[in-house]
Each structure stands twice: as structure tokens, then as C-alpha cells.
Amino acid sequence: MLLVGRALSEQEIRDQLQGHYDRTTFYRSFKTLEENRLLHKIVVDPSIVRYAIDPSVFENPEHAHFYCVKCQHVLCLDAIPVHNPALPAGFFIKESELILKGVCKSCGES
Ligand SMILES: [Zn+2]
Numbered sequence: 001m002l003l004v005g006r007a008l009s010e011q012e013i014r015d016q017l018q019g020h021y022d023r024t025t026f027y028r029s030f031k032t033l034e035e036n037r038l039l040h041k042i043v044v045d046p047s048i049v050r051y052a053i054d055p056s057v058f059e060n061p062e063h064a065h066f067y068c069v070k071c072q073h074v075l076c077l078d079a080i081p082v083h084n085p086a087l088p089a090g091f092f093i094k095e096s097e098l099i100l101k102g103v104c105k106s107c108g109e110s
């Protein structure tokens with residue numbers, strides 16, 4: 001797979017796949033990838049949506065994400081578990097997301 005590492009925007013994925021698929025195929029396969037959890041969506045805020053394709057995190061669907069405020073890269077942090085808080089009686093968690101915002105290693109060093 002060519003898209004490993006940091007999470008990409010839909011536009012970046014489209015650019016990488018350009019020439020391989022036509023528009024319709026792209027949207028169809030994009031949705032299929034998401035439904036099959038081969039690709040996961042990370043919503044940092046409504047204007048920052050990224051998609052990660054990283055086989056190493058598939059076994060750990062509940063992992064934290066890191067958003068760098070400098071380079072605006074989004075990374076999967078599969079070594080950091082997401083802890084579900086204790087909820088009042090009658091409440092159940094179906095999904096939880098942890099998005100950490102800060103400065104990544106490469107931006108911190110420069
Ligand atoms: Zn950075």
C-alpha cells in the first residue's frame with residue numbers, strides 16, 4: 001500500500017490514486033475501504049478531516065490520534081490506548097476518540 005504513515009486528506013489520497021481510478025470508482029472504493037475499516041476517518045474538527053491507511057493500527061481500532069498544530073499532520077498513535085471513562089448508570093460508550101493536539105517530533109526539533 002502506498003499510503004502509510006501520516007493520515008492524509010481526501011484530496012491527497014485522490015492525488016496519489018489519480019490515473020489509477022476514475023472519479024466514480026474512486027468514491028465507490030473510498031467508501032468501501034471505510035466500511036471495511038481498511039481506512040479510518042479522523043475528524044480533528046469539521047475543517048480538518050484526515051484518513052489513515054495503516055495496516056499496523058487495524059488490530060487496534062481504538063487508538064489515539066495526534067494533530068500537530070504546526071505542520072497540521074495527523075498521526076495514528078497505536079501505542080497509546082484510549083481509556084473509556086466511567087459513565088453514569090444507563091450510559092454506554094459505543095465509540096470513543098482521543099485526539100491530542102500539540103507539536104510533533106519533527107516540528108519540535110526544527
Ligand atoms: Zn508537526
Ligand SMILES: [Zn+2]
Nearest residue numbers: 040052057076
Ligand atoms: Zn488512526
